[in-house]
Amino acid sequence: GAVVSQHPSWVICKSGTSVKIECRSLxxxxxxxxxxxxFPKQSLMLMATSNEGSKATYxxxxxxxxxLINHASLxxxxxxxxxxxxxxxxxxxxxxxxxxxxxxxxxxxxxxRLTVT
Amino acid sequence: DAKTTQPTSMDCAEGRAANLxxxxxxxxxxxxxxxxxxxxxxxxxxxxxxxxxNETNEMASLIITEDRKSSTLILPHATLRDTAVYYCIVRLxxxxxxxxxxxxxxxxxxxxxx
Numbered sequence: 001g002a003v004v005s006q007h008p009s010w011v012i013c014k015s016g017t018s019v020k021i022e023c024r025s026l027x028x029x030x031x032x033x034x035x036x037x038x039f040p041k042q043s044l045m046l047m048a049t050s051n052e053g054s055k056a057t058y059x060x061x062x063x064x065x066x067x068l069i070n071h072a073s074l075x076x077x078x079x080x081x082x083x084x085x086x087x088x089x090x091x092x093x094x095x096x097x098x099x100x101x102x103x104x105x106x107x108x109x110x111x112x113r114l115t116v117t
Numbered sequence: 118d119a120k121t122t123q124p125t126s127m128d129c130a131e132g133r134a135a136n137l138x139x140x141x142x143x144x145x146x147x148x149x150x151x152x153x154x155x156x157x158x159x160x161x162x163x164x165x166x167x168x169x170x171n172e173t174n175e176m177a178s179l180i181i182t183e184d185r186k187s188s189t190l191i192l193p194h195a196t197l198r199d200t201a202v203y204y205c206i207v208r209l210x211x212x213x214x215x216x217x218x219x220x221x222x223x224x225x226x227x228x229x230x231x
Contacts, residue, residue: 002163004160006160034218034219036218043204043221043222043223043224044155044161044219044221045221046218046219046220049217049218059218091158093160093161095160095161095218095219105163106163106219107163108153108160108161108162108163109160110159110160111158111159111160113158
């Protein structure tokens, strides 16, 4: 159990275009989903937290108008990078939080590598 | 969440036990110790977590000192596929619906040598 998928696994886009990344919890309901970003040779940095049906909470320094998050259902969250620029090139990883058996845990997706040219 | 300190990198021979230390001297009484690992270009993978007692699952064992200021993750028989960055994170666990994102440090890059 506890499978989280992301789509696409990698994407190349031109500067100025928008890219949407999907995150799905396949076998459990995710009350909360998280989006992280990881630059080369660095650790994961939390970008935002979203609860199903409500607005996302963004970490300091993350532009909410640039990184649009939608969490419309308990199994799907999307991250849209709007007007992407080369500095947005990164590894984007989502995690889904949900209750499996007796504990509440977070499970990570495989990540999406975004390259903006 | 309390801060953790881990060695930057470690080597271990294939087939031997890999022991990864973590210091968390400022851990509070209701914070758990969690371990995740990240294989290159993949999302992090949950390994194990514990509060006070030692824990074991199919992947690893977690040994927490009595004063809870440090812990050790043990991979009993390391294989080449265990080469990854291992993150020790202390955080509150929760049984309710609320949750916080994880704060990742730099972790330990464990390299399993053939």
